[in-house]
Amino acid sequence: MAVLLSTKAATMAMWRDALLAVDPTLEIRMFPDAGEPADIEAAVVWTAHDMAELRRYPNLRLIVSMGAGVDHLLRPPGPPPGIPVARLVDRMLTTQMGEWVLLNVLRFHRQDLEYRAQQRDRVWLELDAPVTAERRVGILGLGELGTHAAGLLRGLGFPVMGWTRRPRQVEGVETFHGADGLAAMAARSAILVCLLPLTPETRGIVNAGLLARLPRGAFVINGARGGHVVDADLLAALDSGQVAAAALDVFQPEPLPPEHPYWSHPRVVMTPHAASITIPSSAAPQVVENIHRARAGRPLINLVDFSAGY
Amino acid sequence: MAVLLSTKAATMAMWRDALLAVDPTLEIRMFPDAGEPADIEAAVVWTAHDMAELRRYPNLRLIVSMGAGVDHLLRPPGPPPGIPVARLVDRMLTTQMGEWVLLNVLRFHRQDLEYRAQQRDRVWLELDAPVTAERRVGILGLGELGTHAAGLLRGLGFPVMGWTRRPRQVEGVETFHGADGLAAMAARSAILVCLLPLTPETRGIVNAGLLARLPRGAFVINGARGGHVVDADLLAALDSGQVAAAALDVFQPEPLPPEHPYWSHPRVVMTPHAASITIPSSAAPQVVENIHRARAGRPLINLVDFSAGY
Numbered sequence: 321m322a323v324l325l326s327t328k329a330a331t332m333a334m335w336r337d338a339l340l341a342v343d344p345t346l347e348i349r350m351f352p353d354a355g356e357p358a359d360i361e362a363a364v365v366w367t368a369h370d371m372a373e374l375r376r377y378p379n380l381r382l383i384v385s386m387g388a389g390v391d392h393l394l395r396p397p398g399p400p401p402g403i404p405v406a407r408l409v410d411r412m413l414t415t416q417m418g419e420w421v422l423l424n425v426l427r428f429h430r431q432d433l434e435y436r437a438q439q440r441d442r443v444w445l446e447l448d449a450p451v452t453a454e455r456r457v458g459i460l461g462l463g464e465l466g467t468h469a470a471g472l473l474r475g476l477g478f479p480v481m482g483w484t485r486r487p488r489q490v491e492g493v494e495t496f497h498g499a500d501g502l503a504a505m506a507a508r509s510a511i512l513v514c515l516l517p518l519t520p521e522t523r524g525i526v527n528a529g530l531l532a533r534l535p536r537g538a539f540v541i542n543g544a545r546g547g548h549v550v551d552a553d554l555l556a557a558l559d560s561g562q563v564a565a566a567a568l569d570v571f572q573p574e575p576l577p578p579e580h581p582y583w584s585h586p587r588v589v590m591t592p593h594a595a596s597i598t599i600p601s602s603a604a605p606q607v608v609e610n611i612h613r614a615r616a617g618r619p620l621i622n623l624v625d626f627s628a629g630y
Numbered sequence: 631m632a633v634l635l636s637t638k639a640a641t642m643a644m645w646r647d648a649l650l651a652v653d654p655t656l657e658i659r660m661f662p663d664a665g666e667p668a669d670i671e672a673a674v675v676w677t678a679h680d681m682a683e684l685r686r687y688p689n690l691r692l693i694v695s696m697g698a699g700v701d702h703l704l705r706p707p708g709p710p711p712g713i714p715v716a717r718l719v720d721r722m723l724t725t726q727m728g729e730w731v732l733l734n735v736l737r738f739h740r741q742d743l744e745y746r747a748q749q750r751d752r753v754w755l756e757l758d759a760p761v762t763a764e765r766r767v768g769i770l771g772l773g774e775l776g777t778h779a780a781g782l783l784r785g786l787g788f789p790v791m792g793w794t795r796r797p798r799q800v801e802g803v804e805t806f807h808g809a810d811g812l813a814a815m816a817a818r819s820a821i822l823v824c825l826l827p828l829t830p831e832t833r834g835i836v837n838a839g840l841l842a843r844l845p846r847g848a849f850v851i852n853g854a855r856g857g858h859v860v861d862a863d864l865l866a867a868l869d870s871g872q873v874a875a876a877a878l879d880v881f882q883p884e885p886l887p888p889e890h891p892y893w894s895h896p897r898v899v900m901t902p903h904a905a906s907i908t909i910p911s912s913a914a915p916q917v918v919e920n921i922h923r924a925r926a927g928r929p930l931i932n933l934v935d936f937s938a939g940y
Contacts, residue, residue: 379757406741410760412761413784415762415787416759418742418786419736419739419740419762419776419786422732422736422786423733423736423737423740423742426729426732426733426736427737429729430729430730430733435900435901435902436899436905438902439893439899439900442888442893442894442904444884444885444886445902446902446903446904446907447904448815448907449722449726449904449907449908449909451759451909452725452729472785472786475726475785476729476732476782477784504835556764574754575754576754578752583752586751589746590744590745590749592744592745592748592755592756592757593756594757594759597756597758597759598759599759599761606740
């Protein structure tokens with residue numbers, strides 16, 4: 321039996337080495353060189369892989385996403401019926417996303433865009449001191465990533481709020497849920513951070529209606545999926561001053577086309593889906609564990625809940 | 631009796647209001663309108679005030695710096711003989727400096743200068759994921775500011791080292807002291823953060839010798855005083871690639887002259903002595919407390935140790 325990898329060539333080589341370091345008996349195939357289709361027992365894939373293609377493997381019993389998000393696996397046609405899908409739950413993914421969120425919260429909180437412009441123009445001017453206890457941060461999503469980011473921000477003294485689909489309690493975080501809760505939290509979010517899974521319910525959640533509810537001059541940070549943001553609405557809010565600036569790691573499509581207005585917008589800070597990069601050596605143990613469990617017919621870990629969509 | 635304030639007019643007005651909010655019976659004078667010199671019992675001053683001028687006030691019994699640093703009060707001619715000097719020890723100063731250090735550590739750690747350049751050039755390229763546990767930070771100075779910054783960095787998972795003049799233990803921080811310790815710590819500092827007081831012993835501490843000991847491609851962050859850094863040496867290290875980038879909040883002189891090469895250096899991130907801005911309403915209670923103590927002949931708080939220089 322064999323494990324099929326599918327992503328960029330350089331990353332596949334890192335995954336191969338990382339999986340073999342955990343279990344040297346694994347046979348690894350690198351897409352498109354899948355070999356005999358009946359050999360493939362597990363597929364470890366990233367966003368570009370076509371789910372229809374996975375229907376070619378009659379003995380497939382496990383699909384693993386190479387990241388925390390699985391929206392790319394669940395969109396039509398979805399994974400082959402009956403095949404379980406696991407995502408990565410990796411402390412290093414969580415840590416990296418926490419750093420990226422913190423970097424951008426502090427960038428906006430500490431007026432860094434203004435200070436970069438002042439340096440460019442050789443202007444020596446001390447701006448008003450920002451007060452952390454008065455800069456309220458609203459986080460969309462309190463899963464692994466959202467809860468971790470909330471803890472980091474609380475530790476720095478920011479008041480933190482969080483919104484989830486279903487009611488949820490998180491220590492030290494003022495929580496909201498449902499449509500009313502979303503509007504209520506937005507109205508008090510000086511900085512809005514999106515760390516939601518992308519599902520039919522959350523697609524386009526950062527739209528003109530939500531942005532209009534933010535306090536004027538709020539900041540938007542999206543580390544989740546490009547599909548959460550209605551780009552035309554965010555650009556309009558940036559141009560009107562309703563949103564002071566945005567930090568975006570994810571786009572639709574990716575790579576973001578060179579002609580997209582985000583690239584050159586003076587109030588948009590972009591990273592190329594790099595907020596949280598899977599490190600194969602960190603993620604390999606849980607993938608090997610799931611391969612062993614699938615072979616033995618034991619319950620899998622980090623399984624995706626198809627009804628919830630994440 | 632009266633309290634003399636001396637700094638920018640707008641800031642003096644904030645100080646006046648903040649001091650009166652704590653003790654409405656205080657009489658406040660704003661330099662240069664000092665009124666009758668014999669009235670002045672306390673002087674609350676910032677860097678531009680001439681220490682020789684303070685010799686005009688025969689009944690002066692307390693000088694207070696408007697910031698954490700007091701090097702500006704101690705340089706020749708120094709404060710009038712026998713008059714105690716207090717500095718501000720203010721949680722908000724510490725908090726702000728911690729944020730500024732964290733913003734710049736994360737900026738460098740997360741390759742933000744590279745990602746800003748990539749956005750400008752419309753380049754979609756994921757850089758190698760940085761590993762926090764392998765990015766060792768060395769902090770020069772473990773006073774209020776250094777110890778707080780060390781705690782924040784540890785909380786994010788950075789290995790943290792600290793150097794002090796005299797031996798010192800700080801939980802979770804690998805500590806060094808003396809000249810040998812300085813060289814040893816520098817050799818392992820991927821990021822070097824200066825939060826020292828400026829004294830004759832620490833002036834010019836970030837010089838060619840120290841910079842040469844850093845691992846190649848290290849980052850330098852100075853939130854202390856411009857006098858800690860030998861500018862020509864730092865610029866040479868930046869241009870050779872020995873230092874990958876620097877974040878500087880303090881300069882010599884301030885404001886930094888418009889022709890200084892830091893302004894336009896692509897690997898220098900500047901803020902105009904704004905990392906930690908005194909908020910008079912936060913600092914006023916300790917100043918009023920010291921005025922009351924001075925009147926009553928009780929021991930003062932936050933006194934400067936003239937022999938140590940801070």
